[in-house]
Amino acid sequence: MDLQHENRMNTTHLTDQQLQLFVFQQGHGLEPWTTHMATCKDCQLKATLYRSVLEEVANLEKPVFNVDLASQVISQIEPAKSRIDFSRVIVGVTLFSMLSWLCIIFHWTSHELATLFTRLSAMATYLILLTGSSLLIFLVISLYQEFQGKMKRLTLS
Amino acid sequence: MESRPNQLANDRILVRKVLAGDQRAFSQIIKATEGLVAQIIFKMIANPDDRKDMAQDVYLKVYQQLGRFRFQAKLSTWIGQITYHTCLHHLERKKIALVPIGDSDLEPSPGFSTPFENEIESQLIREELSQLVADAMDQLNPIYRTLITLYHQEELSYSEIGQIVQLPEGTVKSYLFRARKVLKEHVLWIYNTKIG
Numbered sequence: 001m002d003l004q005h006e007n008r009m010n011t012t013h014l015t016d017q018q019l020q021l022f023v024f025q026q027g028h029g030l031e032p033w034t035t036h037m038a039t040c041k042d043c044q045l046k047a048t049l050y051r052s053v054l055e056e057v058a059n060l061e062k063p064v065f066n067v068d069l070a071s072q073v074i075s076q077i078e079p080a081k082s083r084i085d086f087s088r089v090i091v092g093v094t095l096f097s098m099l100s101w102l103c104i105i106f107h108w109t110s111h112e113l114a115t116l117f118t119r120l121s122a123m124a125t126y127l128i129l130l131t132g133s134s135l136l137i138f139l140v141i142s143l144y145q146e147f148q149g150k151m152k153r154l155t156l157s
Numbered sequence: 158m159e160s161r162p163n164q165l166a167n168d169r170i171l172v173r174k175v176l177a178g179d180q181r182a183f184s185q186i187i188k189a190t191e192g193l194v195a196q197i198i199f200k201m202i203a204n205p206d207d208r209k210d211m212a213q214d215v216y217l218k219v220y221q222q223l224g225r226f227r228f229q230a231k232l233s234t235w236i237g238q239i240t241y242h243t244c245l246h247h248l249e250r251k252k253i254a255l256v257p258i259g260d261s262d263l264e265p266s267p268g269f270s271t272p273f274e275n276e277i278e279s280q281l282i283r284e285e286l287s288q289l290v291a292d293a294m295d296q297l298n299p300i301y302r303t304l305i306t307l308y309h310q311e312e313l314s315y316s317e318i319g320q321i322v323q324l325p326e327g328t329v330k331s332y333l334f335r336a337r338k339v340l341k342e343h344v345l346w347i348y349n350t351k352i353g
Contacts, residue, residue: 016338024337050337053344056290057309062192063199065212070187073216074180 012036014043023050161231168232175223187216190236196311197237197321200302201244203253211247215240230320234313237321241303248299286344289351293343301336308333 014022014033022033037043106113120128174182194215198208218239226235294302300322307313307321315326315333322329 017334020334020337049344050341052286053290053293053341054305054309054337056287057294057305057340059287060291060294060310062310063195065191065195065209067209069191069209069212069216070184073187073213073220074184076213076217077180077183077220 013040014046019043019046019050023047024054164231165228169228172223172226172228172232175220183220186219186232186236190233193233193237193311194240196306197240197303198244200306201241201299202247203299207247211243215243218243231317234317234320237307237317238323241321242323244299289344289347290340292347293340296343296347297336297340300332301339304329304333305336305340 014036018033022030022037037047109116171182171186175186191212194212198211198215202208202211215236219236222239226232230238294305297305304318304322307318308315313321315329319326319329324332
């Protein structure tokens with residue numbers, strides 16, 4: 001039975017897929033095909049054709065761009081770069097002015113701050129805190145949405 | 158060839174420099190990867206006028222999206238992926254067919270002779286095989302041409318090709334089997350047409 005099986009393996013030609021595996025993926029599990037390949041001229045011919053064609057593919061001339069791609073691309077990204085820097089400068093200046101303004105206010109009113117909250121009623125304090133935190137939350141949301149919008153435009157452009 | 162950890166470390170340094178505004182680092186990235194980008198673009202895009210614009214478009218996208226690169230693959234593979242999908246998008250926009258009609262039309266007929274059938278013919282055919290293969294490659298569809306080039310000329314692994322074309326390794330393997338078969342059939346067809 002085994003001998004019959006072996007004979008059948010040796011006389012059946014390899015399929016195209018088996019030939020490719022034999023030629024391009026030498027490894028385990030190819031032994032039955034190796035026996036057949038050693039004796040079958042037809043399969044040897046097909047394998048030689050595959051091997052030679054793909055060797056030629058490997059040796060084909062590689063394409064190149066006949067321009068200096070790097071300098072052309074760099075010249076196009078310069079304006080975008082400066083625009084990003086400009087927006088960062090604006091954000092930086094705004095933050096710096098806000099912090100400076102807060103510091104000045106704090107400096108001018110520091111002697112009154114200690115008594116400010118003790119003089120206010122609880123309701124007034126809650127109202128101030130609520131209004132302040134709401135404004136802050138809306139400001140953060142708006143800034144985040146603006147940032148997301150910019151990122152989306154950059155990705156899609 | 159550079160080892161993978163070294164390659165990833167170099168990629169990280171270059172990306173960090175570009176994100177910090179170093180344009181020379183981006184120029185370095187372009188020079189290191191334009192070979193692969195050219196291979197994909199030349200294999201996918203037939204019109205020579207579109208190729209240069211396509212390459213610039215690819216690198217502008219790379220520059221804009223570099224901050225999102227998470228080093229899950231080599232930088233060159235990621236750039237290859239952007240190139241491949243930019244080309245695909247271009248072909249779809251121009252309504253260019255990606256799969257040719259009638260691959261099976263090229264099945265060798267019983268009367269077809271095969272190169273290398275005898276020694277003298279082998280000598281002759283080897284000299285003109287290069288041209289035969291170049292002609293046959295030109296007749297392949299863009300995706301088959303790209304897959305064969307990436308595997309056999311650029312020597313990328315199945316996994317890297319899978320990352321570029323965004324397909325599982327198994328699918329890449331089966332596409333490659335089919336691509337090689339079609340290429341072989343094209344070679345046989347051109348050869349038999351020539352010898353009349």
